[in-house]
Amino acid sequence: MTDKVIVEADGGSRGNPGPAGYGAVVWDADRTQVLAERKEFLGVTTNNVAEYRGLIAGLEAAAELGAREVSVRMDSKLVVEQMSGRWKIKHEAMIPLAERARQLVAGFDRVSYAWIPRKENSYADRLANEAMDDAHLVDEVRTALSTQESSAAAGAPTVVGSAPGSADSTGSEGNSAVGAGGVESSSTGIPSAGGAATVSVGAGAPADQRAAAPGWTGAVGRPTRLLLLRHGQTELSVQRRYSGRGNPALTALGREQAARAAKMLAAKGGIEAIVCSPLGRARETAEAAGQALGLPVRVLDGLIETDFGEWEGLTFLEARERDPELHTRWLGDPSLPAPGGESFDQVRERVEGVRRDLVALYPGANVLVVSHVTPIKTLLQLALGVGPSLLYRLHLDLASLSIAEFYPDGGSSVRLVNDTSYL
Numbered sequence: 001m002t003d004k005v006i007v008e009a010d011g012g013s014r015g016n017p018g019p020a021g022y023g024a025v026v027w028d029a030d031r032t033q034v035l036a037e038r039k040e041f042l043g044v045t046t047n048n049v050a051e052y053r054g055l056i057a058g059l060e061a062a063a064e065l066g067a068r069e070v071s072v073r074m075d076s077k078l079v080v081e082q083m084s085g086r087w088k089i090k091h092e093a094m095i096p097l098a099e100r101a102r103q104l105v106a107g108f109d110r111v112s113y114a115w116i117p118r119k120e121n122s123y124a125d126r127l128a129n130e131a132m133d134d135a136h137l138v139d140e141v142r143t144a145l146s147t148q149e150s151s152a153a154a155g156a157p158t159v160v161g162s163a164p165g166s167a168d169s170t171g172s173e174g175n176s177a178v179g180a181g182g183v184e185s186s187s188t189g190i191p192s193a194g195g196a197a198t199v200s201v202g203a204g205a206p207a208d209q210r211a212a213a214p215g216w217t218g219a220v221g222r223p224t225r226l227l228l229l230r231h232g233q234t235e236l237s238v239q240r241r242y243s244g245r246g247n248p249a250l251t252a253l254g255r256e257q258a259a260r261a262a263k264m265l266a267a268k269g270g271i272e273a274i275v276c277s278p279l280g281r282a283r284e285t286a287e288a289a290g291q292a293l294g295l296p297v298r299v300l301d302g303l304i305e306t307d308f309g310e311w312e313g314l315t316f317l318e319a320r321e322r323d324p325e326l327h328t329r330w331l332g333d334p335s336l337p338a339p340g341g342e343s344f345d346q347v348r349e350r351v352e353g354v355r356r357d358l359v360a361l362y363p364g365a366n367v368l369v370v371s372h373v374t375p376i377k378t379l380l381q382l383a384l385g386v387g388p389s390l391l392y393r394l395h396l397d398l399a400s401l402s403i404a405e406f407y408p409d410g411g412s413s414v415r416l417v418n419d420t421s422y423l
Contacts (some may be wrong), residue, residue, distance in 0.1 A: 004029040005067040007058035008116075009074050010124035011050025014132060020045045022054030023127020026061045036061040039127040045409050051076040052097035053408075054128065055083070059104040059111075068109040075121045080113045093410025099360030100408070222364035223405035223413075226355075227271065228376045229368060231285040232257035232399045241315050244308035244341065247280045254281070257399035257423055258288040264401075264422035265368065266292035273362055275354075276370035277303040285399070286370035293368075302354035305372035309341025334388040344374065344391055351378040359406050379404050383412040399423055 006027040013020035020043065026036040038057040042050055055074065062070050074080055081087035082098060083105075089098050105111045118125065232254030236243040250258065265271060266289075275298045276286035283299065290297045311319040311327075320327045323339060330336050334344035354375075358367055369379070373396055381390045383404035396402070396418050403416040 002028060002035060002065050002067055004069045004071075005035060005062050005065065006031050006071045006073060007055075007062055008121055008124045009051070009054035009058040009072070010121050010128045011047060011052070011054040011076070012125075012128045012132060013045060013047040013050055015044075017044055017046045019043070019132055020047070020050040021128050021131025022050045022057060023124045023129075023131060024054045024058030024061060025123045025127065026058060026065060026067075034123075035065055037127060039131040041131045042409075046093070048076070048078055048091070049093060049097065049409050050128070051079045052094060052101065054124065055079055056097065056101050056104065058124075059101060063104060063107055070108050070111045072111060072113045073116045073121065074113070075116055075118045075125075077115055080115045084113045091410075095356050096359040096406070096408060096410070099356050100363060103360050223407045223411075224359045224362050224364060225366045225403060225405045225415075226358065226379060227265070227366060227368045228379055228402040228404060229261055229265075229285065229289070229370045230373065230376055230396055230398055230400050231277075231279075231281040231370060232261075234281050236313070237398055239315070241313050242308045242311045242319060244305045244312050245279070246312055250281055250284050254398070255284070255288075258285040260422050261285070261399050261401065262288040262292035265289050269293075270366050271295065271368050272365040274298065274368045274370065275300045275303065275358070277305065277372060277375070279304060279372070282370050282372060286368070289368055289370065297370075300354055300357075302350040302357075303369065303371040303375050306344065306347050306374045307338070307341040309338040311338050311341070331392060334391070344378075344388060347374050348378050348381075351375050352382060355379060355382060355406060359408070363408065376402060380414055380417065382406075383414045385412070394418075 006029065007024065008027070009022065009024040011020065011022040019041070021039065021041045024038040025034055027033065028035055038054075038061050040053070040057065042053060051074065055072065058072070059070065072080075072083070078087070082089050082094070083101060089095055232250045234243065234248035234250055234254055236246070236248050237254070238251065271293055272295075274286055274290050274293065274295050276282045278299050278301055282303070283297065286297045289295075311322075314322065326336075326339065330338060334348070337343040337346070358369070369376075374391065376396060377391050377394055380394065380402060381388070383406065384390065394417075397420050399420070401416065401419045401422075402414070404412065404414050406412045
């Protein structure tokens with residue numbers, strides 16, 4: 001075990017964005033002996049992403065060596081200042097990378113950061129350039145693998161069943177209609193770890209492997225795949241009432257829906273963690289999946305449903321009759337809260353925090369997220385990069401499954417929406 005180490009890291013991109021790679025080296029405390037080296041070609045991405053990936057690789061190597069104190073030295077002013085807490089992280093692609101680095105930092109007793117001139121970072125710089133020089137070799141391997149996968153998939157049909165989804169009231173248990181439009185829902189199940197999945201958005205998008213980004217998105221790396229399961233039926237669902245922070249239990253049908261979803265998920269496998277809203281209806285649905293999968297359930301407060309304030313327990317029509325002008329404005333303005341409640345913009349802020357945490361805590365993993373209409377729609381909205389109209393136009397059934405993927409370089413995709421084929 002080495003108690004104190006020095007980590008030097010660097011990243012580069014030939015084009016920014018362009019072919020990119022990182023290098024990291026771990027030295028002993030006197031900087032006389034190299035204890036570990038890391039380098040990797042990242043595909044096409046930016047210089048800053050590569051710098052962060054270098055830092056992460058160096059910290060991972062230091063952790064593997066059993067280090068307790070780490071002195072990080074980099075020629076990236078951006079990474080040093082952001083990780084030191086002096087600069088804010090404004091670029092969305094940097095946030096999950098910084099969160100992953102902070103997760104690693106938490107495992108040490110002490111970590112310090114220092115900026116050094118490029119000439120003093122020559123070892124890590126050399127490793128990064130060697131990684132970028134390997135680009136042609138990586139491309140050859142990827143091309144060969146792609147050809148093999150295409151040949152293996154030839155003749156295997158892709159099954160996508162769809163049905164028009166009606167518009168609904170965001171967060172309302174009853175999914176009361178509020179506007180025109182809808183989306184198609186796929187009946188395709190989730191893939192097992194390493195298996196293929198049908199892309200449910202993007203015309204003509206091909207099936208691909210878990211570790212690879214869909215080629216048309218340009219995303220790089222292994223994504224964190226969020227399996228978004230809505231809770232089962234409650235009495236407020238039957239009565240079509242707004243159900244936010246209230247805590248109705250699942251009905252007999254709701255428990256059956258949770259059991260069927262759990263059975264499907266257990267049969268598919270490949271899920272590494274389960275997180276859920278603190279509300280009882282979501283926890284009961286999540287616990288059914290936890291028992292079937294043999295996994296603990298972690299409660300995340302940020303996954304709680306919207307606070308509908310004084311509209312809690314009302315039907316759509318009752319809320320509109322009670323506050324006609326406010327209700328109409330609320331349906332078109334995500335910054336406007338329900339009376340005594342919260343706005344959809346506030347929901348988005350906390351759900352975005354959950355998304356960042358999950359990508360950082362479970363890199364490259366399948367994570368089951370059991371929550372409610374608004375948080376699930378918000379995660380799909382973030383993955384699609386679309387505006388708030390999705391909240392009002394997308395229909396999600398009780399106990400339905402949707403899948404969103406978030407990549408370490410900031411890319412994202414949606415693979416499945418409102419699957420209920422197992423119910």
